[in-house]
Amino acid sequence: MVSVAQVWNWLDEVPDPEIPVISVTDLGIVRDVALEGETVVVTVTPTYSGCPATSVINFEIEKALRDKGVADVRLERRLDPPWTTDWLKPAAREKLRAYGIAPPIDGTRAEGVVAGRIKRLTGVALVVPCPRCGSEETQKVSQFGSTPCKAAYQCRSCLEPFDYFKCI
Amino acid sequence: METVVDLDAALFEGLCRMGDTTLVLGHRVSEWCGHAPVLEEDIALANMALDLIGQTQLWLGLAGDVEGKGRDADALAFRRDAWEFRNLLLAERPNGDFGQTLMRQFLFDAWHQPMLKALEGSKDARIAEIAAKAGREVAYHLERSADLVIRLGDGTEESHKRMQAALDTLWPYTGEMMMADDVDRTLAEAGVMAAPDSIRPTWEALVAEVLGEAKLKAPEGAYMHKGGKQGTHSEHLGHMLATMQWLQRAYPDAKW
Numbered sequence: 001m002v003s004v005a006q007v008w009n010w011l012d013e014v015p016d017p018e019i020p021v022i023s024v025t026d027l028g029i030v031r032d033v034a035l036e037g038e039t040v041v042v043t044v045t046p047t048y049s050g051c052p053a054t055s056v057i058n059f060e061i062e063k064a065l066r067d068k069g070v071a072d073v074r075l076e077r078r079l080d081p082p083w084t085t086d087w088l089k090p091a092a093r094e095k096l097r098a099y100g101i102a103p104p105i106d107g108t109r110a111e112g113v114v115a116g117r118i119k120r121l122t123g124v125a126l127v128v129p130c131p132r133c134g135s136e137e138t139q140k141v142s143q144f145g146s147t148p149c150k151a152a153y154q155c156r157s158c159l160e161p162f163d164y165f166k167c168i
Numbered sequence: 169m170e171t172v173v174d175l176d177a178a179l180f181e182g183l184c185r186m187g188d189t190t191l192v193l194g195h196r197v198s199e200w201c202g203h204a205p206v207l208e209e210d211i212a213l214a215n216m217a218l219d220l221i222g223q224t225q226l227w228l229g230l231a232g233d234v235e236g237k238g239r240d241a242d243a244l245a246f247r248r249d250a251w252e253f254r255n256l257l258l259a260e261r262p263n264g265d266f267g268q269t270l271m272r273q274f275l276f277d278a279w280h281q282p283m284l285k286a287l288e289g290s291k292d293a294r295i296a297e298i299a300a301k302a303g304r305e306v307a308y309h310l311e312r313s314a315d316l317v318i319r320l321g322d323g324t325e326e327s328h329k330r331m332q333a334a335l336d337t338l339w340p341y342t343g344e345m346m347m348a349d350d351v352d353r354t355l356a357e358a359g360v361m362a363a364p365d366s367i368r369p370t371w372e373a374l375v376a377e378v379l380g381e382a383k384l385k386a387p388e389g390a391y392m393h394k395g396g397k398q399g400t401h402s403e404h405l406g407h408m409l410a411t412m413q414w415l416q417r418a419y420p421d422a423k424w
Contacts, residue, residue, distance in 0.1 A: 046222075048219060048222060049225070049226055049302060049305065050223070051222065079226070079297040080296075082301040082304055083301075109304065109307070110308045142208040142209065143212060143308055144211060144308075144312070148215040148218055148219050148305070166308065
């Protein structure tokens with residue numbers, strides 16, 4: 001009989017389909033693993049509600065467990081509490097940076113206030129260091145990058161465009 | 169107007185109002201895909217549309233559960249006609265130019281974000297969790313649309329002129345967002361959905377601040393259109409649905 005710990009270890013090896021350098025557990029979207037008799041129940045929370053990777057992720061999780069010989073797999077969706085980038089594992093942040101994506105800067109979640117107002121209140125605009133050269137001379141090009149979870153930035157030092165994994 | 173007495177019937181209506189609005193606006197925004205003025209904006213618009221469609225799946229999925237007639241989110245999205253849609257009229261307004269699309273987005277986001285905040289306090293846990301999820305996404309929509317309205321309103325002579333024209337065109341469709349009817353009152357009294365009129369002070373303050381910074385002026389004493397929430401739509405919705413629903417109408421139950 002398979003153990004819960006074993007299932008978690010297997011899930012550590014299931015890559016995120018959009019950003020294959022990190023796993024579904026790195027991303028913090030696997031909320032629970034439980035055994036119900038012979039059935040392995042994996043509870044997953046979506047990153048963004050419209051993320052097209054969600055169904056692929058569910059498929060990959062189910063496939064990975066079946067490949068390990070688990071016959072009965074059930075996936076459950078949990079919305080509450082909503083996924084947050086705070087759940088990204090520290091090691092995953094380094095993997096993102098090495099992959100060319102600036103990791104989220106904790107505590108900078110959008111609160112639905114006007115950007116100019118944030119700057120006036122805090123005195124500083126959000127500084128996202130370039131994942132390639134480390135320069136802090138970067139600028140936001142667009143609030144949304146290649147996927148909803150990222151913003152498009154450009155480095156003014158090395159001129160490379162890059163994605164910033166937004167804090168949510 | 170019909171009077172809704174049954175809470176579940178009102179809840180189905182209320183959920184369709186949220187889900188149809190995000191669906192129709194999401195589809196409208198997606199019409200920009202491949203047509204936006206610059207690549208970055210094209211991608212941004214497509215991503216926002218994706219968020220809205222994702223939220224639609226949650227709202228209409230719950231609406232189908234509440235209704236209990238076996239209709240899922242897809243059935244509600246693709247198998248209903250215009251008069252069964254409960255979206256806000258603002259959402260179905262045509263895109264116009266880029267400025268008009270952004271102005272529509274801002275006027276909506278300024279309502280959507282505080283509405284979701286209020287819905288987080290719903291006594292119905294299913295509604296509260298969808299609102300909490302969607303709210304985090306919409307906070308980014310609002311920051312983006314407000315930022316761009318300011319930049320374009322207080323931009324060049326041409327961009328200012330276009331943003332003012334967009335505001336004049338869309339303003340008469342904003343009132344409906346804050347008008348409560350029997351359905352809204354039934355839901356508000358039961359503590360499951362927030363009354364639309366309770367959002368007005370927050371919306372007005374935010375809109376005034378952003379329009380002020382954008383050097384734009386809201387029209388005074390404009391007539392406010394209504395009816396979308398009750399299923400009375402402009403001619404634009406039918407045309408949009410004809411495109412959006414075509415495949416499922418021509419090939420029912422077709423699967424990707």
